[in-house]
Amino acid sequence: MKTQLFPSYTIGPDAYNEIAKICMPFGSKIAVIGGKRAINAAKNKIKNAVVDSQLSITGFFLFGGEASVENIERLKSIPEVEESDMIFAVGGGKAIDTAKVLAQRTNKTFFTFPTIASTCAACTSLGILYHPDGSLREYSFSSIPSKHIFIDSGIIANAPDKYLWAGIGDSMAKYFESSVSSRGDELIHSQEMGVTIASMCNGPFLKYGVKALEDCKKNIVSSELEEILLGVIVSTGFASNLLNIDLTTGLAHAVYNGFTVIPQIEKHHHLHGEIVSYGILVLLAVDKQEDELRRIHKFNSDLGLPTKLSHLHCSIEDVDKVIDKALKGIDVKHYPYVVTPDMIKNSIEYLESYN
Ligand SMILES: [Zn+2]
16 A cells, blocks of 8 residues: 655745644644754744744754754754644755654654755655764655645745755756656556656756746746746655655766765865756766757756866866766666666766867
């Protein structure tokens, strides 16, 4: 037996006005958990939204900087968190995943409040946990997502635009990876639906991405920005909730994993989605999708996403290490063909001379 759950969502600069109506059926006491910048941005809006309602806030708590089991345990033992009926998870991916996994493991209802749009964490039931030193610990699988996502586009328009920029790259990978990883498979309903929803992680991004990023830089809420927020959070999240792990990943994320062993990546603070967006170009070159490669290469250039190794502070000397690590993970284990080191190397060389 399999039950599939999806959050509902509200988007707009006034999205938090719906909090009382939507959350009241689930109890009265709310513990708000999030990042520092996120709580600063959202605190007054959340307080104003529950005033004159039967809801009360037991406190605002910082998640602790890392989505770790240690932080979850610390938060769990705070009496005001323990006595709450529901959790508000506020912030970016790591803050949301911390509050999400805490809620899932304590059987509390939770709601998500993304304050940047860099991932689909606000929509997915999956939580990604790290060790306190920042290295990956585990995927915390659950079938329970947020009850509702409150997407305040005004707060996100005022957040640093680099998160949206990288979020676009990561989201678009959902389409290219799921469509290639599932090629030739006999898909059951949930997987077919996931791949179909993931197809929305391509066209709308190409159509609205450049304008949305410009608007985010100017702190303007526009319909194009909201289309992209829905793409990053909802289309990508719904696809993730449906797809099995072997179809949600692929060569773009394998390439990302490969780059994590190169010291310049960390030193220059290259973002996950930024590297993944370069991985999409490698995926398309390996898969010989020439037309799509031309489109995405131009899109990456227009958006200032990387198209060459130098954009990631890397050179051709780093490539063997990248490939070695890239092929060690699970990402291309389920793929329509065997991806060889030479395929990746030739594609990276091809991209170096591409214009
Ligand atoms: Zn990713």
